[in-house]
Amino acid sequence: MKQTHRDFLTELQTFIPEERLITDALRTLAYGTDASFYRLIPQIVVRAESESEIASVVKLANKMLVPITFRAAGTSLSGQAITDSVLIQLGDGWKGYQINKDATEISLQPGVIGGQANSYLAPFNKKIGPDPASINAAMIGGIAANNASGMCCGTAQNSYRTLKSMKLILADGTLVDTGNPDSVTQFKQSHKMLLDSLDALGQQTRANDTLRERILHKYRLKNTTGYALNSLVDYTDPIDILQHLMIGSEGTLGFMSEITYQTVDEHPNKASALIFFDNVRTTCDAVAILKKTPVSAVELMDRAGLRSVEDKPSLPDFIRELPEHAAALLVETRAADPATLAMQVEAIKASISHLETIQPCEFTTDPEEYAKYWAIRKGLFPAVGAVRLTGTTVIIEDVAFPVEQLADAVHDLHQLFDKWHYNEALIFGHALEGNLHFVFTQAFDTQEEIDRYDGLMVDVANMVVGTYDGSLKAEHGTGRNMAPFVELEWGKEAYALMWELKELLDPQHILNPGVVLNKNSHVHLENFKILPAADPLVDKCIECGFCEPTCPSRALTLTPRQRIVIWREIARLESISNGPNADPERLAELRKEYQYQGTDTCAACGLCSTTCPVGINTGDLTRSIRNKNNEKRTKMAQWLADHYGTLAKASRVTFAAADVTHGLLGTKAMTAITGTARKLSGGLIQQWTPSMPTGAPKIKPKPLDASSTAPKVVYLPSCASRTMGPARGDEDQTSLADKTEALLRKAGYQVIYPPNLDNLCCGMPFQSKGMFTAADSKSAEIEKILLEITENGTLPVYSDTSPCSLLLKDKLDPRIKLYDTVDFIDEFLMDRLLFTAGTEPVALHITCSATRMGQAPKLKRIMSACSTQVVIPDQITCCGFAGDKGFSTPELNASALRTLKDAVQSCDAGYSTSRTCEIGLSHHSGIDYKSIIYLVDRCTQPKLSQVASTEENSRIQTQKV
Numbered sequence: 016m017k018q019t020h021r022d023f024l025t026e027l028q029t030f031i032p033e034e035r036l037i038t039d040a041l042r043t044l045a046y047g048t049d050a051s052f053y054r055l056i057p058q059i060v061v062r063a064e065s066e067s068e069i070a071s072v073v074k075l076a077n078k079m080l081v082p083i084t085f086r087a088a089g090t091s092l093s094g095q096a097i098t099d100s101v102l103i104q105l106g107d108g109w110k111g112y113q114i115n116k117d118a119t120e121i122s123l124q125p126g127v128i129g130g131q132a133n134s135y136l137a138p139f140n141k142k143i144g145p146d147p148a149s150i151n152a153a154m155i156g157g158i159a160a161n162n163a164s165g166m167c168c169g170t171a172q173n174s175y176r177t178l179k180s181m182k183l184i185l186a187d188g189t190l191v192d193t194g195n196p197d198s199v200t201q202f203k204q205s206h207k208m209l210l211d212s213l214d215a216l217g218q219q220t221r222a223n224d225t226l227r228e229r230i231l232h233k234y235r236l237k238n239t240t241g242y243a244l245n246s247l248v249d250y251t252d253p254i255d256i257l258q259h260l261m262i263g264s265e266g267t268l269g270f271m272s273e274i275t276y277q278t279v280d281e282h283p284n285k286a287s288a289l290i291f292f293d294n295v296r297t298t299c300d301a302v303a304i305l306k307k308t309p310v311s312a313v314e315l316m317d318r319a320g321l322r323s324v325e326d327k328p329s330l331p332d333f334i335r336e337l338p339e340h341a342a343a344l345l346v347e348t349r350a351a352d353p354a355t356l357a358m359q360v361e362a363i364k365a366s367i368s369h370l371e372t373i374q375p376c377e378f379t380t381d382p383e384e385y386a387k388y389w390a391i392r393k394g395l396f397p398a399v400g401a402v403r404l405t406g407t408t409v410i411i412e413d414v415a416f417p418v419e420q421l422a423d424a425v426h427d428l429h430q431l432f433d434k435w436h437y438n439e440a441l442i443f444g445h446a447l448e449g450n451l452h453f454v455f456t457q458a459f460d461t462q463e464e465i466d467r468y469d470g471l472m473v474d475v476a477n478m479v480v481g482t483y484d485g486s487l488k489a490e491h492g493t494g495r496n497m498a499p500f501v502e503l504e505w506g507k508e509a510y511a512l513m514w515e516l517k518e519l520l521d522p523q524h525i526l527n528p529g530v531v532l533n534k535n536s537h538v539h540l541e542n543f544k545i546l547p548a549a550d551p552l553v554d555k556c557i558e559c560g561f562c563e564p565t566c567p568s569r570a571l572t573l574t575p576r577q578r579i580v581i582w583r584e585i586a587r588l589e590s591i592s593n594g595p596n597a598d599p600e601r602l603a604e605l606r607k608e609y610q611y612q613g614t615d616t617c618a619a620c621g622l623c624s625t626t627c628p629v630g631i632n633t634g635d636l637t638r639s640i641r642n643k644n645n646e647k648r649t650k651m652a653q654w655l656a657d658h659y660g661t662l663a664k665a666s667r668v669t670f671a672a673a674d675v676t677h678g679l680l681g682t683k684a685m686t687a688i689t690g691t692a693r694k695l696s697g698g699l700i701q702q703w704t705p706s707m708p709t710g711a712p713k714i715k716p717k718p719l720d721a722s723s724t725a726p727k728v729v730y731l732p733s734c735a736s737r738t739m740g741p742a743r744g745d746e747d748q749t750s751l752a753d754k755t756e757a758l759l760r761k762a763g764y765q766v767i768y769p770p771n772l773d774n775l776c777c778g779m780p781f782q783s784k785g786m787f788t789a790a791d792s793k794s795a796e797i798e799k800i801l802l803e804i805t806e807n808g809t810l811p812v813y814s815d816t817s818p819c820s821l822l823l824k825d826k827l828d829p830r831i832k833l834y835d836t837v838d839f840i841d842e843f844l845m846d847r848l849l850f851t852a853g854t855e856p857v858a859l860h861i862t863c864s865a866t867r868m869g870q871a872p873k874l875k876r877i878m879s880a881c882s883t884q885v886v887i888p889d890q891i892t893c894c895g896f897a898g899d900k901g902f903s904t905p906e907l908n909a910s911a912l913r914t915l916k917d918a919v920q921s922c923d924a925g926y927s928t929s930r931t932c933e934i935g936l937s938h939h940s941g942i943d944y945k946s947i948i949y950l951v952d953r954c955t956q957p958k959l960s961q962v963a964s965t966e967e968n969s970r971i972q973t974q975k976v
Contacts, residue, residue, distance in 0.1 A: 016038065016058050016059075017058065019079065019080075019081060020058040020059055020081065020100070020101070022079065023059065023075065023076075023079055023081045023101065024036065024038065024059055026075050026079070027059070027061065027072070027075070030068070030071055031061060031063070031068060031072075035061065035062040035063075035064070035106065036059065036060075036061060036062075037059070037060035037061075037062070038058070038059055038060075039604075039608065040601060040604055040605060040608075041581055041604070041605055041608040041609065041612055042060065042573075042612070043056055043057050043058070043059075043060055043102075044056050044580060044581065044584060045573055045577035045578075045580050045581055045612075046060045046086075046102065046104060046577065047060065047097055047098070047102055048089065048097070048544075048558060048576065048577065048580045049086070049089040049090070049091050049094070049095075049096040049097050049558075049560070050089060050090045050091060050092050050557075050558060050559045050560050051091060051092050051093055051094040051095075051096075051097065051494065051495075051496070051544070052094075052408045052410055052457070052459075052496075052543060052544050053094035053097060053495055053496070053541075053542050053543060053544055054097070054542055054543070054544040054545070055097040055098055055099040055542055056099060057084075057097075057098050057099060057100060057101060057102040058099065058100055058101060059100075059101045059102070060101075060102045060103075060104060061101060061102070061103045061104065062104045062105075062106045063103050063104070063105065063106060063108075064106040064107065064108035064109075065108055066182070066184065066190055066272045069103065069184055069270055069272065070184050070188040070189075070190055071188070072101075072103060073184055073185075073186065073187075073188045073270065073525075074187065074188035076101065076525045077186055077187055077188065077523055077525055080523055080525065081100060081101055081525065082098065082100040082101065082524070082525050082526075082527070082528050083098075083100065083101045083102075083103055083525055083526065083527070084096065084097070084098035084100070084101070084102050084103065084266060084526075084527045084530075085103050085105075085156070085160075085266040085270055085527070086102055086103065086104050086105070087105055087125055087126065087153070087154035087155070087156035087157040087160075088128070088149075088152055088153050088154040088157055088560060088563065088564075089157075089560050090149040090152050090153045090157065090559060090560045090561070091157060091161060091265075091491075091492060091494065092411060092413075092491045092492075092494070093488070093491055093492050093493065093494020093495060093496050093497060094494045094495035094496055094530070094542075095160075095161070095265040095266070095492050095493070095494040095495065095527070095530045095531075096157070096266075098527070105125060105126040105154070105156065106126075106570075107126075107570060107913070107914070108126075109124040109125050109126030109127075109156075109272075110124060110126045110127050110890070111123075111124045111127075111273075112124065112127055112132065112135055114135060114136065114139070118136060118139035118141045118278060119141075119277060119278055120179055120275055120276065120277055120278060121135065121136060121141075121143065121275070121276055121278055122273055122274070122275040122276075123143075123155045123273065123274055123275075123276065124155070124272065124273050125154060125155050125156025125157075125159075125271055125272065125273070125274070126154055126155070126156065127154060127155045128150075128151065128152065128153065128154055128155075128564055129143065129145065129146075129147070129149075129150035129151070129153050129154070129155060129158055130150045130151035130152075131889055131890075132155060133150070133281070134889060136278055136281070137281065139278075140280065140281050140282070140283060141278040141279065141280065141281055142278065142279060142280075142281040143177070143276050143278060143279070144168055144171075144172030144173060144174070144176065144177040144276065144277075144278075144279050145158050145159075145162075145163050145164055145165060145168050145172070145173055145174055145177075146164070146165035146166060146167050146168045147163040147164065147165040147168075147490070148165060148166070148393060148396075149163075149559070149561065150165070151561070151564065151626065152559075152560055152561045152562075152563060152564055152626070155274060156271060158174060159174040159178075159181075159261070159262055159271055159274050160261075160262075160263070160264065160265050160266050160271065160492075161239060161263060161265060161490075161491065161492035162174050162175055162239045162243070162262050162263035162490070162492070163490055163491075163492070164237060164445075164448075164450075164489075164490040165445070165490070166312045166314060166392075166445055167311050167312045167347070169237075169445075169447060169448050170234070170236075170237055170448060172279050173490075174262045174263075174274070174276070175243060175245075175246075175259060175262045175263065177276050177277045177278075177279065178258065178259065178262060178274065178275075178276065178277075179194065179275040179276060179277050180192070180193045180194030180258065180274075180275045181193055181194070181258050181261065181271050181272075181273060181274045181275065182194075182271070182272045182273040182274075183257075183258065183261055183269045183270060183271050183272065184269060184270040184272055185206075185269045185520065186268075186269065186520060186521040186522070186523065186525060186526055189202070189205065189206065190272070191206075192273075193254050193255075193257075193258045194275055199254055202254075203254075209519065209520075210253040210254070210257070211253075212519050213253040213256050213257060213519070214251075214253045214256075216247060216512070216515065216516070216519075217247045217248075217250070217251060217253065217256055220244070220247040220248060220512065221247070221248055221251075223508075225508075226508055226509060226512070227248055229505075229506065229508075229509060230244045230245055230247070230248050230509070231245075231248060232484070233245075233486070233504075233505070235417075236415040236416070236417065236448065236449060236450075236485060236486050236489065237415045237445075237448045237449075237450045237486060237489035237490055238415065238486040238488070238489060239263050239486075239488045239489065239490055239491065239492050239493060240486055240487050240488040240493050240497060240500075240501055240504050240505070241493060241501045241504070241505055241509075241510070241513050241531060241532070242260060242263070242264060242268075242513045242516055242517075242531065242532075243259055243260055243262055243263050243264070244505075244509060244512060244513070245259075246259035246260050246262075247512075260516065260520070263492065264531065265492055265493065265494065265527060265530050265531050266526060266527045266530075267517065267521065267526050267527045267528075267530055267531050267532075268516070268517070268520045268521060268526065269520065269521075269526070280351075282349035282350050282351050283351075284349065284350045284351065284352060284353055284355075284356040284380070285347060285348070285349045285356075285380065285382075285385065286347070286348055286349075286356055286359075286360050286378040286379065286380045286385070287345065287346065287347045287348075287378065287379060287384075287385035287388050287389070288345075288346050288376055288377060288378040288379070288388075289343060289344075289345055289346075289388045289391070290343060290344045290345075290346060290367075290372055290374075290376050291334075291337065291341060291342075291343045291372060291373040291374050292341065292342055292343070292344070292370070292371070292372055292373065293337075293338050293340070293341050293371070293373055294338075294340045294341065294342070295317065295340060295342045295422055295425050295426065296422040297370055297371065298315060298342040298343070298344060298422075299315075299418075299421040299422035299425065299446070300370065300422070301344060301367050301370055302315065302344065302418060302421060302446040302447065303418055303419060303421075304366050304367055304370075305344070305346065305363065305366065305367065305447070306418060306447055307366070308359075308362055308363045308366045309348055309350075309359040309362060309363070310346055310347065310348050310363060310447065311347050311348055311349045312345070312346070312347040312445070312447070313344055313345070313346050313347075313445075313446045313447045314344065314345040314346075314392050314443065314444070314445060314446060315342060315343075315344055315421075315425075315442070315443060315444055315446035315451070316342060316343045316344075316345065316391075316392065316395065316442075316443045317342050317425065317429075317441060317442040317443065318337065318338075318339060318340060318341050318342060319439075319440065319441035319442070320395045320398075320441040320442060320443045321334055321337060321341070321342075321343060322441075323395060323398035323399060323402075323441055324391055324394050324395065324398050327391070327394070330391065333373075333374065337373065341373065344446065345388055345389070345391070345392050346363065346378075347385070348360060348363060348378075353380075356380070360378045363378075364376050364378070392443065394628075395441060395443045395454065396409070396411055396452075396454055396628060397557075397628030397629045399439060399441065399454045399455070399456060400555060400557045400628060400629050401555055401629045401630075402439070403439075403456040403555070404456065404458075405546075405548045405554045406458060406460065406545075406546060406547060406548060407456045407457055407458045407546070408456070408457055408458075408459070408544065408546055408557065409454060409455075409456055409457075409557050410454070410455055410456075410457050411452050411453070411454045411491075412452065412453050412454075412475070412491075413450070413451075413452055413488055413489050413490055413491040414450075414451055414453075414475070414479050414485055414486060414487060414488075414489060415448060415449050415450045415451070415485050415486040415489035416449040416451070416479070416483045416485040417449055417483065417485070418446075418447070418448075418449045420449075420483055421446065421449055421451075423483075424449075424451065424479075424483055424485070425442060425451070427478050427482065428442060428451070428453055428475075428478075429442075431471060431474050431475060431478065432453075432455070434474070435467055435470055435471040435474070436467070437455040437456075437471065439455060439456055440453055440454065440455035441453065441454055441455075442454075445490075448489070449485070450489040450490065459543035459544075459545065460545070465540055465543070468540075469539075469540055472496075472500075472539065475487075476500045476503055476504075477503075479504075480500075480503055480504050486504070487500050487503075487504050493530070493531045494530060494531075495529065495530060495533070495538050495539060495542075496539040497539070498529065498530065498531060498532060498533035498538055498539070499533060499535070499536045499537070499538055499539055501513070501531070501532060513531075513532055514532060517531075517532055544558075545587065546558075546583060547583055547586055547587045547590065548586065549579070549582045549583040549585070549586040550582065550586075550636055550639065552631070552632075552635045552636045552639060553579045553582065553631055553633060553635075553636050555629045555631060556576070556579045556627075556629070556631055557628065557629065558576055558579070558580065559576070559628060560574075560576050561626045561627060561628060562574065562575040562576055562622075562623035562624075562626055562627050562631075562633070563575070563576055564626070564892070565622040565623055565625065565626055565892045565893070566618075566622065566623060566892070566893075567618045567620065567622075567892060567893040567894065567895035567897075567907065567910070567911035568616045568617060568618065568895065568907055568910065568911070570910050570913065571616055571906060571907060571910035571911075572611070572612040572613070572616040573612050573613055573616070573617075575623035575627075575631070575633035578613045578617065578633055578636065578637070579631075579633060579636070581605060581609055581612070581613060582609070582613070582636065584605060585602065585605050585606060585609065588601060588602040588605070589602065613637070613640075614637055614640050614641060614644070615904055616904060616906075616907050617633070617634065617637040618634070618863075618893050618895050618896075618897035618900060618907060618911075619634030619635075619637045619638055619783055619897065620634060620863035620864075620893040620897065621634045621635075621863065621867055622863045622866060622867065622892055622893050624867070625866060625867060638782065638783065638784075638785045638787075639785065640785070641783075641784050641785030642785030642786070642787060643785070644785070645784060645785050645786055648786070649786065649788060649789075652781055652784075652786035652788070652789040653788060653789050653792065655781075655789070656776070656778075656781060656789040656790075656792050656793050657792075659734075659773075659774045659775070659776050659793070660771075660773040660774035663734055663737060663738055663773050663774075664773065666734075666738040667710040667711060667713070667737075667738045668710065669710075670707070670708055670709055670710040670711075670738065670739060670740070671709060671710030672710075673703065673707060674707075674709040674710065674743055677705075677707075677743060678743070682705050685703065685705075686703070686704075686705070689702070689703035690703075698903070701899070701902035701903055702901070702902050702903075702905040704905075704934070704938040705742070705743075705744075705938070706742050706934050706935075706937035706938040707742060707743075707934065708739035708740050708741065708742055708930070708934065709739075709740040709741060709742065709743055710738065710739075710740055711736070711737060711738055711739055711740040711750045711751075711752065712740070712750055712753075713737075713773075714732065714737060714752050714768065714772060716766075716767075716768040716772075717766075719765055719767065720765065723765055725763055725764060725765045726763070726764055726765070727764065727765045727766075727767055727810050728759060728764045728765070728766060728767065728810065728811050728812070728813050728839075729767045729768075729769060729801065729804055729805055729810050729811065729812045729813065730752075730755065730756065730759065730766050730767065730768055730812075730813045730815070731769060731775070731797070731801070731812055731813065731814050731815070731833075732751070732752045732755070732768075732772075732815050732816075733777065733814070733815060733816035733819045733930070734775075734776050734780075735816055735929075735930040735931050736750075736751045736752050736755075736815050736816060736930055737752060737772070737773070739751075739930050739931075739934075741945070742934075742937060742943070745943055745945070746943070747945070747949060749949075751815060751930060751945075751946050751948065752815075754946070754948050754949055754952055755813075755815055755836075755946075755948050757952065758844070758948055758951060758952045758955075759813070761848065761952070761955070761956075761957050762843070762844050762847040762848055762957065763847055763957065767804065767810070769797075769800050769801065769804055770800065770804070771800065774796075775793075775796065775797055775800065776793045776797075777793065777794055777797060777819040777822050777823050777826075778790030778791065778792075778793035778794040778822065778826070779818055779819055779822050779898060780898060780899070781793065782822060783897065783898050791826075794822070794823065794826040794827070797823065797827070798826070798827050798828055798831065801827065801831050801833075802828060802830065802831060805831060805832075807830055808828075808830035808831050808832055810832075811832045811833075811834055811839070811843075812831060812832060812833045812834065813834055813836070813839050814833055814834065814835055814836070815836050815946070815948070816836075816928065816929050816930060817835055817836065817837070817862045817864035817865045817868070817870075817928040817929050818862070818863075818864040818898070818929055820833065820834075820835035820836075820864065820868070821835075821864040821867055821868055824868070835865075835868065835870070835928070836928050836946070836947065836948065837865060837868075837870040837873050837874050837877065837928060837947075838868075838870065838873065840873075840877050840947070840951060841873040841876065841877060844951070844955075845876075845877070845880065846958075847957070847958055848951075848955040848956065848957060848958060849955060849956045849957070849958055850880040850881060850951075850954055850955050851954055851955070851956075852879070852880060852881055852882055852883050852954065853881065853882050853883070853953075853954060854882070854883050854884065855882065855884065855922075855923055855924075856882070856884040856885075856886055856921045856922045856923070857878070857881070857882045857884065857885060857886065857922055857923070857924055857925065857926060857950065858885075858886045858887075858888070858918075858919040858922040858924070858925035858926070858940070858942065858944070859874065859875075859878050859885050859886065859887050859925070859926055859927070859947075860888075860891065860894060860925060860926070860927040860932065860933075860936055860944065861874055861887065861927075862893070862894070862927055862928055862929050862932055863892065863893035863894075864928075864929065865928055866892075874928075874947070875887075877947060877951065878926070878947070878950075880954070881947075881950045881951060881953075881954040882950075882954075886918070886919055886921065886922055888914065888915055888918035888919060889918070890914045890918070891911070891912065891914065891915055891918070892911075893911060894908060894911055894912055894932045894935050894936055895907040895908045895909075895910065895911030895912065895935070896908050896929075896931050896932050896934060896935040896936075898931055899931070901931065901934060901935045908935040908938075908939070909939060912935060912936065912939035912940070913939075915936070915939050915940045916939060916940050916941055919940050919942060920941075922942055923942060924942055924943055924944075924945070924950075925937070925940060925942050925943065925944035925945075926944065926945060926946065926947040926949070926950050927944055927945075927946065927947070928946060928947060930946070932944075933945055933946070
């Protein structure tokens with residue numbers, strides 16, 4: 016670390032806690048990564064939690080002339096969120112929001128994810144204007160700082176156009192709230208010279224006819240190249256000019272600590288059509304026509320793009336037979352009511368009826384059907400990533416042209432791809448705005464490859480600007496890779512004005528220097544990110560960061576993206592360990608630190624795969640590493656697998672003994688004693704909490720009634736259900752197995768248990784630790800028994816724990832019809848039971864396994880039948896208990912559930928589908944969590960017509976009389 020940064024760190028330590036000042040080699044590399052193809056490693060990472068902290072850091076940076084860069088989610092694509100100086104990350108303290116009475120405005124802190132903001136507005140049929148493809152990962156700070164737009168946003172609903180007010184911190188550390196008259200008045204007094212200068216620049220710009228017309232022309236298109244010079248033309252109040260200059264400034268002019276947006280309508284009625292044309296020109300002609308109709312989005316896909324996804328199972332076969340120059344438009348229209356929607360659809364179809372299409376133009380209002388269409392469009396970028404060669408990266412560029420020249424522009428881009436041999440490149444984009452994205456793969460490991468990339472970018476820049484006077488960056492932000500071309504696009508006069516604004520607002524050049532404006536004409540060819548082969552399980556990762564919001568360890572250690580970044584660096588260092596550039600000290604440090612940061616604190620829940628564009632499950636990498644680390648324990652693991660019944664019995668005894676001890680000592684003494692024991696053992700003794708289960712009673716199957724015609728179900732209780740009873744103090748002390756059996760019988764089923772039950776296990780305890788052989792032996796054992804007892808799959812199997820169900824669905828013979836709790840209730844019990852919804856608020860935790868099995872809609876449906884008030888905390892994904900991690904690494908569980916208590920404070924009880932998850936959920940929420948079986952049982956009565964047993968039916972009828 017440079018001496019300047021050491022001194023800066025010393026000063027930071029006077030007002031930022033040590034644990035939020037990060038300087039180690041592993042985390043500075045991990046946290047310094049964004050979605051771009053550039054790499055800079057910060058000297059210091061600061062996790063800031065408040066405006067006052069940000070202001071103090073900025074003041075210190077201004078005083079000591081230390082460059083700082085602000086980071087939200089790091090999904091930016093152009094290198095604008097990286098630094099080799101000081102990186103300021105947003106901690107948990109930046110997720111606040113407030114909606115006004117009629118939901119026409121929403122105030123958001125920069126750490127709120129865009130998709131979460133829309134979920135807050137959804138009950139009002141409103142949303143924020145910007146809708147980038149990364150909206151479920153990108154945070155408001157980045158969305159505004161890049162003026163990101165998206166598929167439906169256009170230029171009318173981006174951050175610039177929908178901004179109401181903001182709180183911002185300037186380069187001197189001053190905070191101003193443009194929505195607060197008192198703050199504005201005070202700011203006008205303290206910063207009169209600054210505002211006067213902005214006012215003068217605005218007047219000069221508006222008086223300069225040539226420059227004013229240039230600015231107006233440039234913003235007819237989507238444009239995020241350079242600074243928002245339109246603010247000098249669109250507004251006369253210097254406060255308005257100032258706040259609109261911040262939009263798209265990429266953290267180079269100030270820090271936006273809160274943004275108030277004017278919301279836009281989110282019409283509930285939608286219809287989409289995928290329309291195919293035999294050539295690009297006709298496709299673009301259709302775009303120009305559709306722009307005048309009531310469409311909300313028109314997405315263009317060229318033939319290369321369609322070819323990249325044509326083998327997807329959801330696509331019709333005819334796409335494979337499309338002609339070489341074919342293209343498609345994905346069209347969507349939205350309306351407040353079905354009748355208006357139908358009229359709009361007819362108007363759209365009529366407008367292009369004279370154009371020849373390959374297939375008839377048909378709109379669908381079926382959400383599942385049009386979701387497939389949009390999945391095609393959203394799959395284009397990852398489709399390239401999935402087939403790229405290991406070691407190459409995926410680059411997505413972002414340009415805009417006048418719509419009337421779109422066909423020619425597409426043709427010219429294809430010509431450039433041919434010239435520079437980018438044979439895999441494809442084009443798609445927001446056609447209504449003339450906004451095209453082109454995607455290609457690129458290596459940076461040789462000078463020849465770097466020169467090829469430079470040649471393409473120079474040619475693209477000259478074509479976009481020289482031929483079409485278009486935008487070099489329509490919505491992805493200028494960043495490092497387009498900074499050298501800003502003057503080319505805007506001209507000398509406008510470019511000089513941008514530098515004048517930078518000098519005015521950041522005279523010391525401490526705010527993200529080199530981004531947006533850079534006098535180094537080769538900055539786009541420096542500091543390339545290298546993506547070496549690390550493991551086939553993760554080599555397709557494009558480091559986009561879409562996985563991060565789902566990860567339970569994201570606030571504790573590393574996210575999936577960051578785990579892959581570090582594992583790649585370890586692999587790179589290993590590959591050069593015998594060469595002249597070897598760095599054994601760094602390699603040893605990363606290996607050592609990764610054990611805890613990467614392996615021990617990974618829940619391996621697989622939620623990352625649900626949001627990863629290329630479907631990577633980083634948990635697979637973690638299990639693979641654990642497998643290598645546990646090679647010496649293979650025989651012990653197999654012994655435990657072979658004697659699992661003994662292990663299960665011992666577990667029951669241990670839980671029972673702990674409960675007895677708890678009863679004798681009391682909660683306070685038990686917590687103190689076990690906490691001390693854990694510390695003295697170095698964490699070997701597992702964590703005890705008051706939510707620990709008691710020992711479950713041994714299951715005693717009842718004999719079947721041979722004369723009954725009731726349907727049969729094979730009930731497979733998990734080992735957790737068989738060994739863990741309710742916690743001491745739970746109102747209902749019935750074990751899950753007994754409660755489940757009672758509910759199944761209430762619904763008219765005969766319940767069959769597999770033989771040798773105590774010895775059965777799905778293999779999850781071994782699988783999660785990388786002990787694959789032992790895990791496979793247990794799942795094979797279950798498979799054999801289930802095939803026999805279900806008569807080769809004739810009878811359904813009920814599995815009561817979602818992680819076990821997920822694993823078994825992947826492992827078992829497909830003849831076995833295995834249903835998880837959620838699936839079985841939804842498919843069979845909802846029609847066999849009478850539900851009476853309660854009115855008390857209840858909390859629902861959707862486990863990672865349930866999410867991966869696509870059960871969220873079913874779970875919500877079941878819960879809604881049981882309660883009129885269901886609370887689903889919006890920032891909780893995987894709980895982080897991860898089987899036994901809640902015992903062995905309790906800080907993971909605590910971090911994952913750090914916001915749970917506040918979110919469920921109105922609830923008296925919570926429900927889930929995994930017994931181990933419920934331990935941590937109960938402990939960290941302050942309310943009791945249990946299986947949804949308990950709630951369903953409480954809220955239901957049998958339907959008389961579906962009670963199969965004649966004797967039971969007669970008894971119920973007698974009771975009613």
